Amino acid sequence: MSENLLEVSGLQKHFPITKGLFKRQVGAVRAVDGIDLQVRAGETLGLVGESGCGKSTTGRLFSRILEPTGGKIIFEGQDISHKSVSQMRPLRRDVQMIFQDPYSSLNPRHTVGSIVAAPLQIQNIPTPQGTKKAVQELLELVGLNPEHYNRYPHEFSGGQRQRIGIARALALRPKMIIADEPVSALDVSIQAQVVNLLDDLQREFDLTYVFIAHDLSVVRHISDRVAVMYLGKVVEIADRVDLYKNPRHPYTVALMSAVPVPDPARRDRAQRERVLLTGDVPSPINPPSGCRFRTRCWKAQDICATEEPPLVVRAQDPDSHLTACHFPVVDDELVAGRRPAATPA
């Protein structure tokens, strides 16, 4: 449980912005800008953050769909940061992805059978009872009717298509699956079915998940550890219970307080405790100096603009709980950004 399947250090991905005829580089979108993370074998690591925080890019770097601009990616002790496509191919068996949009991630001209069989063929995996049988087993595993082998993606509903994507990811029996917002495009009741399916498959095949999502409740449900990202950085990481009980980074506090709670009886309390962030996320092309959250943070002081806070364990926290903040929120702290108890009429 404790050995690291994947380790990244100082991971960076900058997308160049070019201009003019000669594509002169005039800047870069610093999508991921220095991340250290470990993914332990058998665990589910949740990555949360708002759009543009770099969580999807991080997932794509983990699976080496993207090549990092800087830093290292170590998978099972092997440095895979700059391996070529052909060098990566044997490793692709071990790391697979599930995508957000079940409509654009399946080729509409291919049957479900050929979509799910594709990884087996590319990797030349022997299928003793024939490819068709192997694919049908996979379809059954994810709760689809194996007789639908010859159907096309458009004949399936959103939830079923997501199951096809999961079957394809499972075909190679990978060690790790990176799921990028796998349930956010689905209806509530279907979302829960897919979450339960992912749970069952993890247990059955000893899978390691990296679960990327913006929905904090789903992430809490499925993850063992959760990393919160903001503007290309991890600002806090902890075991799920600890993170949701004692969030330390002001951004984590704000993010959690913003989640609407399905209980009208708690409405007033939820509103009172809500930390309303003002403004928008700054541009990753030109992120703020020092702590990137300082422009929206109610606790920011001078040091936040000059010095970047390191991601470290705080005195009162367990070793697994790391926070990158100069002034982390302590227990029972009255958060200054909260709205006054009585809303003026």
Next chain:
Amino acid sequence: MSIGSATPRPYLEVKDLTVRFETDDGIVQAVSESSFSLEKGQTLGIVGESGSGKSVTSLAVLGLHRTRSNAKVSGEIWLDDQELVTAGDEDVRLLRGGKMAMIFQDPLSAMHPYFTVGSQIVEAYRVHHPGVNKKAARERAIDMLARVGIPQPERRFNDYAHQFSGGMRQRAMIAMALVNDPSLLIADEPTTALDVTVQAQILDLIRDLQEEFGSAVIMITHDLGVVAELADEVLVMYGGKIIEKGPALDVFQSPQHPYTWGLLGSMPRLDREIRDRLTPVKGSPPSLINLPSGCAFHPRCPYAGRNGDRSFTEVPELRGDRHKVACHLPAEDRTTIFQQDVLPNL
């Protein structure tokens, strides 16, 4: 209730609204016999999954089906003592954007990319205030942009929609919807495309503006959390029908319909302990062309057929006092099932 002048009609009253679309594949029964009402200053939440008829209901209120020749709308819609289903196109056009306005899910496609955000708000204002000159309309638009929390409204007035961030764009659209002080505001998934922190800002804004203007608000969403934040009354829709309806507190604390139980069981919640497993509804939503017989929910209902086969043959009526439900299960059974099987898993 609506006969005679002794009991005044509610501000918005929808009676037996039915919307059907004729398509090549058959008739899509998008909304069937839905009735509800809403007073000024109140918020009605409509919850349901895709294809449950929640958006179609709101579009019918706005009369946006009129231009579609294949849509058949029947029933009555009364807004401020004016009937809208039979009203002339011109009458409805005058109400739309004036007395009733809508906030759409995707502000980027709801706004015109070629015109500045400011000019679109000005246009919306001047259509309904023909006597107002350009300068006054511009001031009004800037005032509205400031009101919804857009910094430097004079400068942003001249920006295009693509120059706004998602949250700002949604604010601008709210400004456009509110520019004529509508007394009925329909918000169709207004925060679905937004991040949680921005969602909290927008919900807060809608709440504050409602307090200020006293409008009636219809909030359409699939997110039960959002409904719980804002709504006074809740409608749960399934297969084009209202299957549960009541005060928000009642619907969330003692939900009556097995589908509502399923929706609540499907959501992991931050205000509860972590559950081992979610308890979703099995199967997937029905096709509106070929709705299941009897109770449309029966193929997915774990309790169907418990009391004979009425579920399969007979459409349940929406019954009850303030908290109504359309289910064949007797009330006592529902209470026991909810207490014993459902509540422990929520």
